[in-house]
Amino acid sequence: MSAADKPWSAGRRVAVVGGGWAGCAAAVALLDAGADVTLFEAARTLGGRARAIETSGRLLDNGQHIMLGAYADTLRLMRRVGVDPDKALLRLPLQMRYPKLDAGMDFVAPRLPAPLHMLVALLRARGLDRADKLALARFTTSARWMGWQLYTDCSVAELLARFDQTERLIRLMWRPLCLAALNTPPERASAQVFLAVLRDSLGAKRAASDMLIPRVLLDALFPEAARRHLEGRGALVRTGCRIDALEPVDGAWHLHAGTGIHPFDAVVLAAPPWQAAALLRPLIGAAAIVAQLDALAYEPIATVYLQYETGTRLPLPFCALVDAPADNRWGQFVFDRGQLDPGQDGLLAVVISGADPAGAIGQDALAAALAAQLAAAFGQPALAAPLWTRAITEKRATFACTPGLDRPANAARLPGLALAGDYTACDYPATLEAAVRSGVAASGVITGEKR
Structure with a gap:
């Protein structure tokens, strides 16, 4: 033997x-x-x-x-090796929040039992009209009834069209969620895998749907x-x-x-x-x-760090951004690292999933475009002039999560x-x-x- x-x-x-x-x-x-x-x-x-990774004499994560x-297995193993998730992670309720000047939305799930937390979040959501809210309710109700399963996989874009999701809801919620979770554009992303993510966020118990952001x-x-x-x-x-x-x-x-x-x-x-x-x-x-x-196949992710004067703060630890590559607005999410780790005061991290087009314009041009995007979105002109910037791109950050992938x-x-x-x-x-x-x-x- x-x-x-x-x-x-x-x-x-x-x-x-x-x-x-x-x-x-x-x-x-x-x-x-x-x-x-x-x-x-x-x-x-x-x-x-x-x-x-070490860059310019300091350590920066190669992705946010x-x-x-x-994430039960991850949290369990963190504890197993001596890491306290309550100290190492910032726990926030499920949310999709944009700067007020970014023509976005404000969606926050309160700390109530599921599914009440989602119902209240939908009723309170700002930036969505009645048609948007009805479309969101219809989608989540149908997905729950389906057990978050499809008989035949398709693209996320096809799934959203099947359930008559509004253009605004797709632009402000479904597309950024799909890019953040699957790092694949909705036109090419697996609807079945996307539903699995939604099952454990929009369709989960409140604590399971919480968003955990690393402080370390x-x-x-x-x-x-x-x-x-x-x-x-x-x-x-x-x-x-x-x-x-x-x-x-x-x-x-x-x-x-x-x-x-x-x-x-x-x-x-x-x-x-x-x-x-x-x-x-x-x-x-x-x-x-x-x-x-x-x-x-593979998809890239770019994280661009912008350092400002100490004391520079965003209204929230992280915000979604309305990206519009045709208008040179590339950022999809921004994180205020100073609110997560005092040792990174004044440091903002902007994430671009599926970053191939953004990488084509060059690191310096990309950083300048993101700084201008932040200044306009938050109404803070000083954000247009960071002290220094650093772009970190993982060219093969994830596999392309396409329908029916073997x-x-x-x-x-x-x-x-x-x-x-x-x-x-x-x-x-x-x-x-x-x-x-x-x-x-x-x-x-x-x-x-x-x-």
Whole structure:
């Protein structure tokens, strides 16, 4: 019997290749199951595409994230590694709020039991007329009646047209929500995945629908705490160590890193999909998985930081913005980092999902356009002249979440090998929760524990 076919027992050597959120989650879950864990990460730091990077002598997150109260696995693992979500995250009620001068809307769910919180939010919403509110009520009622499921997937734009959503509601709520959650334009985004997000926000219990904004850098939110947890319990974390090849040998696995060869009983492959495909391509029996990985397309996200004088404040910790690329208004959401972390006083972060067109105008022009957009939206002329700016773009931030997308399962159909990543099959788009769920599920593939 090969090592991979033996029943799970404590002490088996398991490698986790990739130290993003999925890899860290897999390593923690495997350690809890009694595995002898080694985590390999090619970069010098953990976190993958959700981490802080050093720029101009300071640390900035390479993207701004909003989590939901429904992110049960992420919150559980944060606590498991010693992070207190109540301190690390700002909890806000479900909302979509625009600056008053931005011709938007103001939608805030009060802290009432569901579904009363949504009813009151709809009645109180400003910036929507009667037709908009009726359309929103019709959509959410129908989606709930459908169990937030479709028999056949379609685009978000088709779904919205099917339920006669108004142009204003699409522009101010559905389109920005779709871009924020799926990082894919409504014309190309999966309606089924979008409904899953709405199920856990508009259609969930009030606490589950809360929006959670990190107060700390993404590294401190989970990856670095996971590293301390792993190393404190005897696991090995090897950063700056790239795995060049995976080799099955007599029912086990040899990992090649430079001139070194590392033997393991099992492997969780938690690298980004394009890197996972490169490692799997030479393996017999991996062709179907490689084809799925190669078929994935990607969408960028840009986060532009604008530093102002200390004391500069927005009315809210974060606001939606009315984007209009044809008018050089690119920003979709803005976060006041000073309200989240006093050490970032005066720093604003503007997020652009699906950022390909914005990236074409150049970083300096984009920053200037965003500064002008903020000044006009908030009626604060000083916002047009930041002290400095920095644009951080993840060109392959997420997979393009299109209808009927065939996403690979955690079980790789190769003995002793599992996949982990936000791209694996689940009902969520590429979010932190999807990554964490995938890591835990990949651990279950190795240990035989079903989730």
